[in-house]
Structures are given as C-alpha cells and as structure tokens.
Amino acid sequence: MPPPASNPSTALRRFLRNRLAVAGLALVAALALASLAGPLVVWTTTGTTYQTPFPGAELSAPSWSHPLGTDRLGFDVLTRLLWGGMASLLIALAATAIALAIALVLGLAAGYAGGWVDAALMRLTDTFFAFPSILLAMVLVAVAGKPSVALVFVALGATGWTGLARLVRAQVLTVRGAEYVNAARALGLSPLRIAFRHVLPNCLGPVAVAATLAVGSNLLGEAGLSFLGLGVRDPFPSWGSMLAESRSFFGDCPWLMIFPGLAITLSVLGFNLAGDGLRDALDPKAAGGGEE
Amino acid sequence: MTETTGPLLTVRDLVVEYRPGGGLFGGGASFRAADRVTFAVERGRTLGLVGESGSGKSTVGRAILGLAPVEAGSVLFDGIELTGLIPAERRRLATRIGMLFQDPYGSLNPRMAVGEAVWEAPVASGSGEWPVRRRELAEELLRRVGLAADALERHPHEFSGGQRQRIALARALAMGPEFLVLDEPTSALDVSMAAQILNLLGDLQRERGLAYLLIGHDLALVEKAADRIAVMYAGLIVEEGEADAVLGRPRHPYTRLLLEAARGGRARIPPAEMRGAQALAGCRFAPRCPAADGGCEERAPELIETAPGHAVRCPRFG
Numbered sequence: 176m177p178p179p180a181s182n183p184s185t186a187l188r189r190f191l192r193n194r195l196a197v198a199g200l201a202l203v204a205a206l207a208l209a210s211l212a213g214p215l216v217v218w219t220t221t222g223t224t225y226q227t228p229f230p231g232a233e234l235s236a237p238s239w240s241h242p243l244g245t246d247r248l249g250f251d252v253l254t255r256l257l258w259g260g261m262a263s264l265l266i267a268l269a270a271t272a273i274a275l276a277i278a279l280v281l282g283l284a285a286g287y288a289g290g291w292v293d294a295a296l297m298r299l300t301d302t303f304f305a306f307p308s309i310l311l312a313m314v315l316v317a318v319a320g321k322p323s324v325a326l327v328f329v330a331l332g333a334t335g336w337t338g339l340a341r342l343v344r345a346q347v348l349t350v351r352g353a354e355y356v357n358a359a360r361a362l363g364l365s366p367l368r369i370a371f372r373h374v375l376p377n378c379l380g381p382v383a384v385a386a387t388l389a390v391g392s393n394l395l396g397e398a399g400l401s402f403l404g405l406g407v408r409d410p411f412p413s414w415g416s417m418l419a420e421s422r423s424f425f426g427d428c429p430w431l432m433i434f435p436g437l438a439i440t441l442s443v444l445g446f447n448l449a450g451d452g453l454r455d456a457l458d459p460k461a462a463g464g465g466e467e
Numbered sequence: 468m469t470e471t472t473g474p475l476l477t478v479r480d481l482v483v484e485y486r487p488g489g490g491l492f493g494g495g496a497s498f499r500a501a502d503r504v505t506f507a508v509e510r511g512r513t514l515g516l517v518g519e520s521g522s523g524k525s526t527v528g529r530a531i532l533g534l535a536p537v538e539a540g541s542v543l544f545d546g547i548e549l550t551g552l553i554p555a556e557r558r559r560l561a562t563r564i565g566m567l568f569q570d571p572y573g574s575l576n577p578r579m580a581v582g583e584a585v586w587e588a589p590v591a592s593g594s595g596e597w598p599v600r601r602r603e604l605a606e607e608l609l610r611r612v613g614l615a616a617d618a619l620e621r622h623p624h625e626f627s628g629g630q631r632q633r634i635a636l637a638r639a640l641a642m643g644p645e646f647l648v649l650d651e652p653t654s655a656l657d658v659s660m661a662a663q664i665l666n667l668l669g670d671l672q673r674e675r676g677l678a679y680l681l682i683g684h685d686l687a688l689v690e691k692a693a694d695r696i697a698v699m700y701a702g703l704i705v706e707e708g709e710a711d712a713v714l715g716r717p718r719h720p721y722t723r724l725l726l727e728a729a730r731g732g733r734a735r736i737p738p739a740e741m742r743g744a745q746a747l748a749g750c751r752f753a754p755r756c757p758a759a760d761g762g763c764e765e766r767a768p769e770l771i772e773t774a775p776g777h778a779v780r781c782p783r784f785g
Contacts, residue, residue, distance in 0.1 A: 354573035358635070361532045362588035362642065363561025366554075372587070376578040 189456040196452020202445025210260030217254050225258040226250060226410045234428050244430040246420065256434055259412040263442075266328045266406075266413075267393035273332025274339055274393075275386050279375070281336075282343025287351060287370050297344070300337045308334035308396055312405045327406040331396045335389060342385050346378035353377070384454040391446030398439050414439050474507035475646055475678045476531070481505070481540035483523070483530050499745055500526040502702040503540070505770070506695075508646070513672065513679040515693030515710065517686050517725065523702040524682045525569070528648040531680070532566050533557050544646070562594055565639035569651040571631035575623040581634050582619035585609065589641045597641070608637040612667060629660035633667070640671070646678045653688060665692055687729035690714050698722045701744035701751040704770060708777030718779040720758045750782050758783070 190196050217223055233249040235241060243252040285296040312330035316322050350356065351374060359369045400406040401415030408416070414435040421431035483501040501523040508514045518524045529535040531542055531549065542549040544564060549557070568574035575584060585605040589597035597604055606616045612633040623631055632652060639647055649668065653661035669692060671677060683689040689696065690710060697707040698721065706719040717723045744751040749764040756763065763782045770780045 354568055354570055355576040357529075357534050358566070358568055358574045358638075359576070360534060361561065361566040362638070363558035364588055364591060365558065368587075368591060372579070373576050377576070 186456045190452050193452045193455060195448050196456070199445045199448025199450075199452055202441055203449050206260060206264060206442045206445060209257055210264050213257035214254070214261055217257060223251055223254050225255045225412050227254070234424065236428070237430055243434045244428065246417075246428075246431055247424065252417075252430060252434060255412040255417060256414070256438055259407075259414045259417055259435065260438060260442075262324065262407050262411065262413040263394055263397050263415070263439075266324060266331070266397045267390050270328040270331035270335060270393040270396070271386055271390045273328065274336035274389060275382075277332070277336040278339030278343050279382075282340040283347055283370055283375060283378075285340070286344040286347025287366075287374060293344075297341075300340050303334060304337040306334055309400065309403065309405070312400050316405050322405050322408050324407055327397055327400050328393075330400065330405075331393050335393060335396070339382065339385055339389065343378060343382055346381060347374055350374050350377045380457040381454070384450050384457065387446055387450035387453055391443040391450070394439065394443055394446070475510045475545055476508040476680070477541070477543040478507070478527070478531070479505050479541045479543070481527065481530060481542060482538040483526050483535050484538040485536065499538075499702055500535070501530065502745075504699075504702075504704055506697050506704065506707060508678050508680055509694070510645070510678055511672065511676045512694040513681050513692050515689035515696040516680060516682045516699060517684065517689050517696060518699035519684055521701075522699040524684075524699045525650050527699075528566070528650045528680060528682050531648055532564065558592075561588065562592060562642045563644055564646050564648070565642055565644040566648040566650065567632070567635055567639055567652045570655055571628050571635055572623075572655070574635050575631055575638075577623055579622075580619070581609070581614075581621055581623065581626075582606075584623075584634065585638050585641050588638070589643075592642075594642060605637075605641070608640055609634070611671075612637045612640070613663075627660075629656050629664065632656065632664055636664075636667070636671075640675075644677070646680075649679055649681045651683050652681075654684065661688065668692065685729060686714075686725045690729070698725065703751060703780060704778075705752065705780045706778065707770070708774075712774065712777045716777075718773055718777070718784065719752075719781050720756050721752050724757075750780075753782075 190200075214224070228249040229241070229245055229251065230249055232241065232245050234247060235245045237244045241251050241253065243256060245251055246255070281296050281300070285293040308330055311334050312326060315326045315330050319326060356369060356373055359373045364373075397406060397413065398415030398418065401413045402419045404416070404419065406415060407413035417435040418432060418439075421428070421435070425432045481501055481504040482499065484497045484499050486497045504523070504527055506514060506516075516524045516527060526535050530537050531544075533549070533552070537550045540550065544560070547560070549560070552560070579587070582602065582605050585608060586597060586601040589595065589604075590601055595604075602619065606619060609618050610616060614630060614633055614637070618626075618630075618634070623634065626634065632655075636652075652668070653664050656664065665688065668679070672679060679692070681689055681692055686696075693710045695708065696710050696713040697704050698713070698719065699705065700721050706713060706717065706722045713722060714726065717726055744754070747753065747764070747767075749762075749766055750756070750759070750768050753759045753763040766782055768780045768782045768784070770778045771784050772778045773784055
C-alpha cells in the first residue's frame with residue numbers, strides 16, 4: 176500500500192491544531208532567532224561579544240547588567256549562551272544534513288536496487304550503527320591532531336545516518352511496490368527518473384520527521400562532544416563546553432550550569448515536540464494522532 | 468521490421484510464474500499465474516480477457532508491459548518479440564504500448580501535478596513536439612478526455628475516481644500508443660462513471676485506431692466493448708472466440724456461469740480456492756463445475772477448436 180496521500184494544507188492544519196507541536200515549533204523558532212540574530216543584536220547594541228571581559232565582575236551572579244551572570248573570566252553568560260546557541264544549532268543542522276544526504280543516497284540505492292546491493296549496504300549500515308559517535312570523534316581528533324568544529328559535525332553526521340538510512344530504505348520498499356511506480360515503468364521512464372521523481376518524493380514524509388528528531392539528538396551529541404573537549408574549544412563557546420567549564424564552580428555559581436543546561440533541554444524538547452507533531456500531522460493514523 | 472498484415476499483438480504459450488521469497492533465503496514452490504496463454508489482438512480491435520480475480524488475467528496484461536516475470540512463451544508485438552528485451556529496448560516500446568490501471572487512486576503519483584504526469588514520459592523520451600509544446604499538448608489531451616484545462620496545475624487528490632481515470636488515460640495517450648492494456652479500467656468506479664469511461668475509450672479507439680486488451684471480471688461490461696473474448700480460469704484460457712459466438716453460444720460451463728451472473732441472475736458460481744486449482748491433475752474447473760462427471764478429474768483438457776475461431780478447454784469436448 177502506498178502511504179496516505181497527505182494533502183499539504185490539511186497536514187498544516189492538523190499540525191497547527193496540535194498545541195504541543197506548536198509549542199515545539201515556537202521553541203525551535205525562538206532558538207533559531209536567538210542564536211542566529213541574538214549575537215549580532217547584542218554586539219551592535221552593547222559592543223559585547225563572547226569574549227568581551229568585564230574586569231572585576233568575574234563569577235558575578237545574575238543582575239541587571241548581566242542577566243545570566245558572568246563566568247570565571249568575567250564573560251557575560253547570556254552573550255556566550257547566544258553565541259553558543261549559534262554554534263550548537265549550526266553544528267546540529269550540519270550534522271543532520273550530512274546524515275540525511277548519506278541516508279538518502281544509501282537508503283534509496285538499497286531499497287530500489289534490492290538484491291546484493293541492498294544486502295551489502297545494510298551490512299555497512301549495521302557496522303556504522305555499532306560505532307559510537309564519541310569514539311569516531313576521538314579517532315578523528317587524533318588523526319587531525321586538534322579538535323575543531325568541522326570534526327564535530329562530521330563525526331555526528333558520519334555516525335548518525337544509520338537510522339535514517341534504514342527508514343529511507345523501508346519507505347522505498349513500500350513505495351516501490353505502489354501502482355504509480357508500475358505505471359511509471361509502463362511509460363518507459365528511466366530507473367533514475369523513477370527513483371528520484373516517483374519513489375523519493377513519496378518517501379519524504381516520515382524521513383522529514385526523523386530528520387527533525389535527529390537535529391534534537393545532534394544538539395545533544397554536540398553538547399556531549401564539546402563537554403568532553405572534543406568539539407568547540409575556548410574561547411568560542413558552545414553549550415556543551417560551557418557546561419564543562421561550570422563543573423568546577425557549580426556549588427557557588429549554579430547559574431553557570433543551569434542556563435546552558437536549560438538551553439540544551441529546551442531546544443532538544445522543541446525539536447522533539449515539533450518532530451512528533453509533524454509525524455502526527457503527516458499520518459493521522461499514527462498512534463496519538465489526537466483530534467482527527 | 469514492421470508487418471502491416473496479421474495481428475498487432477500475438478501472445479503464444481505465455482507462462483508467468485511468481486516465486487515466493489526470492490533473494491538469498493528464498494525458495495518454496497513457484498506459483499504459475501498464467502499457463503500457456505495464447506491469443507491475438509487485431510489492429511484497431513478489442514480483445515476482452517475475462518475471469519474472476521485470481522484467474523491470471525491481470526498477470527497476462529502486466530506481462531505484456533514487462534511488469535510480470537515471463538517464464539516461457541512469446542509475446543510478439545508488430546513483429547517484435549517483447550519477452551527477453553533488454554530494459555532500454557523495452558522502454559523505447561513504451562511509445563507504442565500503454566496501460567491503464569485498475570486503481571485510479573493508486574496509479575497516479577500523489578506528489579506530481581496532473582500536467583507533469585501527462586507530459587513527463589513524452590518529454591523525457593523526446594517524442595514529437597512534446598519537448599517544446601508540453602503545456603498546449605497536455606491541455607489538449609486533458610480536454611479530449613473530458614477534463615478542464617485548469618487540471619494541469621492540480622494534484623490527483625483534488626479529483627474524483629472517474630476524473631483520475633481520465634487523467635491516467637490522458638497520460639497513456641500522450642505517448643501516442645497503438646495498443647493499450649486496459650486492466651479493469653472501470654471496476655473502481657460507479658456504474659454511470661464506468662459507462663462514460665467505456666464510451667470515451669470506444670470513441671478514442673475509432674479516432675486513433677487503437678487496439679485494446681480489455682481485462683475485466685464483469686462479462687456484462689466487457690461484452691459491450693469487445694470484438695473477441697477470451698475467458699480465463701486458474702491461469703488457463705478456457706474459452707476463446709468472437710464475442711458474438713462466445714456470448715451467444717457459450718460452450719464452457721464456466722463461461723455460461725459468468726454469463727448468467729452478468730445477465731442479472733444471481734451469481735451461482737460456487738466459491739472455491741482458486742490457488743488449489745493449479746495443482747489439479749484433471750480439469751481445473753471440475754470441482755466447481757455443475758456439468759462435471761467422474762472423467763473430468765482425470766484428464767487435463769486441451770484448448771480445442773469446436774467451430775472456426777472458437778476454442779474451448781473442456782473434457783467433454785475432448
């Protein structure tokens with residue numbers, strides 16, 4: 176059976192009726208706005224960047240001049256949080272884009288070609304599935320000699336595609352048997368055209384959902400790698416590295432830990448809620464479809 | 468090589484087998500969906516292929532398009548052998564052979580606008596003026612099958628079943644075929660819509676000299692459109708002849724039952740497991756046949772010509 180031919184406008188209406196989904200979307204939008212425009216706004220209005228020190232104000236508690244306090248070197252935590260958000264979000268998006276690109280190519284090839292191509296690609300997927308991203312990041316750092324932003328998203332992308340690839344393959348297997356694919360074959364269309372114009376577009380609904388959820392887990396992954404010092408490095412902030420720094424002071428200066436932690440939690444929550452809402456909107460038959 | 472005389476399509480001893488599983492761990496007995504099927508379709512004429520679901524009639528249609536695994540036999544289209552064609556050669560023939568599918572909800576890509584669905588194949592294959600005049604030509608075709616010109620930009624979900632079948636027909640016609648396989652084109656539609664589609668198909672046949680293989684389970688619908696009729700049961704053709712002869716003097720008990728059902732009599736065809744029938748040593752219809760005697764289960768009947776151009780597969784004519 177082909178997937179339900181979801182009408183884009185009904186799907187949108189269904190999404191907007193789902194309060195949790197809208198809340199998730201709002202969180203994601205707020206995150207995107209704050210971390211992409213925030214640093215610029217702060218810099219143009221106050222001249223403060225992630226490494227503008229406020230001498231004498233080291234480790235000060237939240238106040239009017241520093242709403243989220245300052246850290247060990249007298250940097251403003253709010254400013255660093257906004258810059259860190261930019262790093263975290265861009266890394267998570269880049270990692271997801273890499274994972275999605277790999278997953279689409281391999282999943283489409285495996286599902287569409289079938290046979291030994293399928294078997295070989297799925298064993299490759301299993302192999303990568305068993306490979307922890309942290310281990311890969313450490314290997315990459317060891318090979319490159321020093322940690323860098325690029326290594327983080329390459330490591331996350333290179334290990335995060337397996338689930339997506341399996342999903343794409345499963346979707347392709349379903350759609351490949353659809354009558355409109357037979358119709359396309361009967362019309363003498365080339366296999367490549369059938370794969371990209373007829374099979375792929377009809378596979379994308381669930382894949383978009385999984386990709387949204389993957390952004391959330393890549394945010395978490397970036398935080399983990401940066402926390403371990405494998406990712407974004409001083410002086411540039413990321414939420415993970417800010418958390419890592421806060422460990423030494425968390426008894427006396429809890430704001431150093433609370434705000435980055437809150438930022439990570441809220442963004443991951445936002446992507447998860449939006450992803451769940453998207454899934455329910457695209458497939459009203461799924462469990463928890465709600466008010467339909 | 469083009470023959471100007473003789474049938475447009477000749478199917479001879481066609482065998483289609485499906486193997487369960489497949490792949491590394493596949494196995495098990497294969498299922499013979501069509502067994503030594505033989506018939507011919509003349510230029511500009513219609514052959515009706517009739518049978519219950521599971522009789523193998525749709526399988527035969529799909530095999531002609533290369534959508535079902537041909538095990539043996541020959542499909543000759545205008546002198547060209549279609550079985551064993553390499554994919555590129557098969558694709559080139561799509562300009563001459565088309566198909567209209569049973570389910571108008573499943574046979575149109577839900578993500579593709581109607582206009583593109585119509586012009587995609589002829590533009591991709593560079594047929595005629597399509598690459599340069601795709602919009603006008605698609606609009607013209609859509610109007611010919613009874614749709615408004617604004618259909619071009621819309622998507623399949625905005626149309627009813629009958630309208631979708633018209634879109635699918637326009638898509639098939641865009642390649643300028645000489646022959647169309649019509650796989651139960653009206654069974655998903657209500658009666659009046661079905662009649663409209665059949666009328667449209669008849670008009671198009673006269674206009675363009677199309678030949679049809681009209682597949683259907685309802686003899687009442689097929690008899691209106693077909694010049695010749697072949698009746699299939701459990702993968703075998705059990706009766707074949709001119710429509711008048713088959714409908715007027717049906718020889719096979721199964722054909723008579725189908726005819727009675729089509730004439731508004733209660734369908735008195737006893738239900739049976741069609742799959743088991745393939746394994747029978749004798750006549751495959753014997754377990755359900757009202758006229759069967761003891762001998763029917765012992766010898767497998769051949770297709771025997773009982774009158775010129777009228778053949779029957781029944782032990783009582785052996």
